[in-house]
């Protein structure tokens with residue numbers, strides 16, 4: 583039998599200097615999970631202390647903080663700075679982070695940081711998708727240069743998606759999420775032009791390296807924000823299970839994510855910290871799933887509703903999901919059956935219920951928005967919205983081919 587070390591491998595012992603330098607090996611907090619260079623801290627134990635230790639292990643000392651207005655107002659930012667960043671030099675971005683991560687604001691922030699000078703080890707985001715997407719955009723500009731438009735994913739003249747190689751090293755991003763969008767996990771970000779068009783940027787190096795989901799943070803978030811962003815995460819699971827590029831691992835992440843999300847969404851109001859941890863875990867699993875499987879028609883619609891009509895992403899997801907599932911049902915029966923089983927662990931359903939029925943039941947139990955007409959979009963706008971959906975890259979991953987704007991409009995009308 584070969585012994586460790588006998589053929590020149592694994593010669594280090596747990597106390598050798600080599601092991602002491604190896605950060606993934608020497609931190610054993612409950613709830614800490616590392617995939618590649620990404621670490622997830624999810625659980626009920628002293629989040630601030632765990633995050634401080636993670637930053638120390640990675641040598642991240644000079645930190646620029648971006649935070650949402652609500653995270654400042656709730657005191658979460660002060661707590662994170664006092665507990666997790668007590669060993670760091672902290673520069674706080676004091677401006678308001680705008681919704682939908684406008685490209686103009688991101689370029690302005692990056693220019694200000696460059697003008698100010700000073701070394702930066704990491705960008706830390708405290709907030710939801712718009713905050714971490716802003717940090718991602720800033721990381722791209724600082725590394726690759728302005729204007730951002732130069733670096734966006736786009737279709738070439740033959741219709742093939744082109745992802746410009748953003749090969750320069752990026753500042754690591756650390757995220758303390760206050761929503762369940764999972765934006766911090768993914769290698770992509772959706773940034774918005776002055777004309778309200780969503781631009782997609784894609785680089786593995788802008789995925790947050792450290793993601794800290796803590797009940798004491800999620801517990802400060804208004805219930806309606808958690809429920810709508812939870813519906814967004816649930817949509818990530820559904821789409822990841824049946825997209826054209828889904829696979830075994832993405833599907834497994836998505837199924838487990840859907841189970842955690844449904845139970846967390848129904849349980850978090852009563853206050854057990856485990857329910858909030860389930861939401862954090864479900865959000866991260868959903869995001870790991872879409873990193874690989876991508877999203878489809880549902881998200882193509884939600885991108886347009888956000889970019890053109892300023893409907894918040896969580897609200898758009900809450901409204902559209904059952905209708906997008908129904909459109910795709912004939913092409914994805916086995917996948918939707920698996921999604922249904924995951925949701926049905928917590929959601930009470932009658933016999934013969936389908937996945938769209940399960941989502942509709944969850945909508946009513948949570949009290950999330952269900953109608954586009956109530957979200958501020960006029961019926962006469964649906965045709966224009968449907969045309970714009972055809973331009974969104976996500977629709978190409980949809981399992982059922984979309985041949986015309988009229989097909990998209992039927993989904994929008996059902997949701998209206």
Ligand SMILES: [Fe+2]
Nearest residue numbers: 814818881895
């Ligand atoms: Fe989403």
